[in-house]
Amino acid sequence: xxxxxxxxxxxxxxxxxxxxxxxxxxxxxxxxxxxxxxxxxxxxxxxxxxxxxxxxxxxxxxxxxxxxxxxxxxxxxxxxxxxxxxxxxxxxxxxxxxxxxxxxxxxxxxxxxxxxxxxxxxxxxxxxxxxxxxxxxxxxxxxxxxxxxxxxxxxxxxxxxxxxxxxxxxxxxxxxxxxxxxxxxxxxxxxxxxxxxxxxxxxxxxxxxxxxxxxxxxxxxxxxxxxxxxxxxxxxxxxxxxxxxxxxxxxxxxxxxxxxxxxxxxxxxxxxx
Numbered sequence: 001x002x003x004x005x006x007x008x009x010x011x012x013x014x015x016x017x018x019x020x021x022x023x024x025x026x027x028x029x030x031x032x033x034x035x036x037x038x039x040x041x042x043x044x045x046x047x048x049x050x051x052x053x054x055x056x057x058x059x060x061x062x063x064x065x066x067x068x069x070x071x072x073x074x075x076x077x078x079x080x081x082x083x084x085x086x087x088x089x090x091x092x093x094x095x096x097x098x099x100x101x102x103x104x105x106x107x108x109x110x111x112x113x114x115x116x117x118x119x120x121x122x123x124x125x126x127x128x129x130x131x132x133x134x135x136x137x138x139x140x141x142x143x144x145x146x147x148x149x150x151x152x153x154x155x156x157x158x159x160x161x162x163x164x165x166x167x168x169x170x171x172x173x174x175x176x177x178x179x180x181x182x183x184x185x186x187x188x189x190x191x192x193x194x195x196x197x198x199x200x201x202x203x204x205x206x207x208x209x210x211x212x213x214x215x216x217x218x219x220x221x222x223x224x225x226x227x228x229x230x231x232x233x234x235x236x237x238x239x240x241x242x243x244x245x246x247x248x249x250x251x252x253x254x255x256x257x258x259x260x261x262x263x264x265x266x267x268x269x270x271x272x273x
Contacts, residue, residue: 005059006033009050009074014039017064020088034059041070051077061085066093117166124163131170132156137183140170145265146184147171149195150235151222152205154249154257158195161258167265174235176221185242191268193261194239194246199229201250 006025008017014037025033036057038050047070054061054077061078063085065071071087078085097103130136131143133156140146144167147155155171162169172184184192197205206223221227239246245264249257 002031004031004033005036005057007036007038007050007054007057007059007061009038009041009061009063009065011042011065011067011070012040017062017088021062041065042067044070044073047073050074054078054081054083058083062088064089120166121164124166124168125160127168128159128163128170132159134172134181136170137172137181140172140181140183140187141189143168143170143187143190145169145261146187146190146192147195147261148174148180148184148192148235148239148244150174150197150202150228150231152202152209153195153197154254155195157254158249158257158261161254162261165258165262167262174231174238176227176231176234180238189272191261191265192242192244193264194235194244195249195257196232196236196246197248198250199225199232202232203228 006021008014008021010017018035018037021033021035025031034057036053036059038046038053041047041050051073058081060083061074063071063074065074065087066089075085127143131139145162147158147169148171149155151173155173159169159171170190172181174180203223203225206228210223236246238244247257247260252260
């Protein structure tokens, strides 16, 4: 395994460049990167420090700088040091500029502007937190999406992920022996999606959870494989009865689950007109 220094340079928060770097690096199992994250680089003095850092630890440079006056010293320094310098946004920006027939603005951080979309995301986050784990049943009609599922099927983190994209998501647990709230069964506006998981995997996750919150581990129905199988089967029956789509999250990341949910949501919105 080769250790390399990887410099991620951004004039904003660095989220984009981090996501791109990780998406690319997983394709190579021969290199172990040491990431140097340089975010909010917007002045020549800040860029000088970045260049000093690259000189001290030479390695590939990925950047999302849009200001030409800041980009040029970085590109020249990388050429002098002898390391690749990759402008990851350029192909997309240049293609869009050609299509629209206009020049890009060159102003950094526009994707993080405090606009209506930003405040929609904040409102969605507040909604997800207020409606986590079956709270505030009376307000489910205000949701865009409601997730249902047995314990430890990643309902909460999926709701938070969706909220970060402006989707108001609530989640309601399916608890053995407890009836589902009437507000959920009669709601019309939101898309209701069931999340399920392989029983064996679910038992392992629950055992790990019990170890985290308690010293011992009681052999309860919560981690009994037969009880969990029955619990998962009953939850699937519930979703089938009400025509709710079901997503198996056993081998899915939160991002993959959210993408599948958004696919269902797009069709739901089309049908709603």
